Amino acid sequence: MVGQSLECYATVALPVSISKLLYKYHTSLPQLAFQSFLRLNMSMAIINSFGNIGLYILLLSWFLVSAVRVWGRPATFVQDFQITWSESHIKQIDQGRAIQLILDQNSGKPHHDLNLFLTPLFVIPYAKEEKSFTAGCGFASKEKYMFGRVSMKIKLIPGDSAGTVTAFYMNSDTDTVRDELDFEFLGNRSGQPYTVQTNIYAHGKGDREQRVNLWFDPSADFHTYTIMWNHHHIVFYVDDFPIRVYKNNEGKGIPYPKMQAMGVYSTLWEADNWATRGGLEKIDWSKAPFYAYYKDFDIEGCPTPGPTNCASNQSNWWEGAAYQALNAIEARRYRWVRLNHMIYDYCQDKSRYTVIPPECLAGI
Incomplete structure (x- = not known):
């Protein structure tokens, strides 16, 4: 009471x-x-x-x-997160307030007495005689959340990071009907811009990629990456700049993530079959180990299990009028990002979609 x-x-x-x-x-x-x-x-x-x-x-x-x-307490790794992939390649810094992810050829390597090993999203079969596996490591929140805001400060891999993906995302872990909100930072050859790819899955349907070249060096210092998720829209932020908005257009028959709680994940992994220039640039293991850093974890949402009326409570601060649409400053910044730094939008990819996806026509 x-x-x-x-x-x-x-x-x-x-x-x-x-x-x-x-x-x-x-x-x-x-x-x-x-x-x-x-x-x-x-x-x-x-x-x-x-x-x-x-x-x-x-x-x-x-x-x-x-x-x-x-x-009140600052969010720390031990209290709020758990290792999900390659414990030996994740280190706590500053008493758990920051995390170092390490990628080398042994990251994510399964034990030799096992025939299966787990990644955050799926199980990969592994033959004892072979060395084929996906190198990587990662951690996840201990709880899942319905709506709210999640953010982390991330410092990406410096120098030649081609073929690597550093990810920060939310996922419902429900296989074919999963909901998912992705930040994926695609590695590059030295001197090239870092690209961030966002993707949205709703009720198992994804393939909604957009790509933006970052306008700064994300490996020189920490920057804040945020996902805002409420009943009205989903917004991806880089620092205070919105780089993507996905509106709730359920009234027009377009799926929107609102029925499944999602966990918060962070991973660093090898993806040189697609990550850099469509897979043309391969990972250079002579440059390993590769390091990515995470800190200032902030999760504000409705944990599940929890109060049954939390997710539907319109008094939650993230459901307020100030968060139902971009304000004037955010709208200007959003237009600036799209005009000057967006390099791919699935809505404009006519070679991939002969019929324009319905959410693109509805205005996302």
């Missing part, structure tokens, strides 16, 4: 920024402590007695700081 009453107070009576803060720290842990409940009630009693708005702000700030101190 304590958590429910405070959640209601936060979503109804407080500004969006404060509501968002309370939501973030409330839903990630079981319930607010009774001590802060008493503090809030004491604050309200004082306000009723003195009617001082300045005192109200001061005491409200005191309550919020208390809530953050007691229930």
Whole structure:
């Protein structure tokens, strides 16, 4: 009852920024402590007695700081994620606040006494006498989420990274009917621009690739990559620049991911049969090991299993009016990216699609 009453107070009576803060720290842990409940009630009693708005702000700030101190914590790898692929090639840095993924010819190599090994998405048969396998490593969130926002800061492979793919994505793990939202960073030969490919699967149907050349060197420093997913649209961000928008056009008969919770995944793997110039540029193992870095993990959404009404709650901050469409600044940035840096859009690929996909006609 304590958590429910405070959640209601936060979503109804407080500004969006404060509501968002309370939501973030409330839903990630079981319930607010009774001590802060008493503090809030004491604050309200004082306000009723003195009617001082300045005192109200001061005491409200005191309550919020208390809530953050007691229930807030920075996301760390150990608490929120688990290794799913090649444990020996994943290292924790800064007490689990950052992760190093390592790719070499032994990444993802199966044990010799096994006939199968797992990747994050599928099982690959493996013959004991052969050395054929996909080199790679990866990790995933311990929970799945319905709607919300996920982001990570990533520093990509420097120099010659041709044939590699560094990925950050959400996936429902439901095979032929899976939902999936992909960031895939395609390696390049030295001096060439880094390309990020996005893709969207809805009810098992994908093949919605778009590619953008990044306008900076993503291997020189960390940059923030974000997926915003609500009932209205899906937006992929690079720092504060939207690079892709996929609108909910279910009213026009177009599938939209909204029925399946998705986990958060990050992988680094060998894909030189397609990743760089359509597979013409192969991975140069003499340049290995290849390193990619992840930090500042941030997941704000409805965990499953969890409260049954969370995903449908229109009071969740990511469902608010400010997040139902791009604002004016974001719209300008989105147009700039598409005009100056987009190099492939499946909607424009007439050699691949003789009939324009319906979501392209509906306006995505």
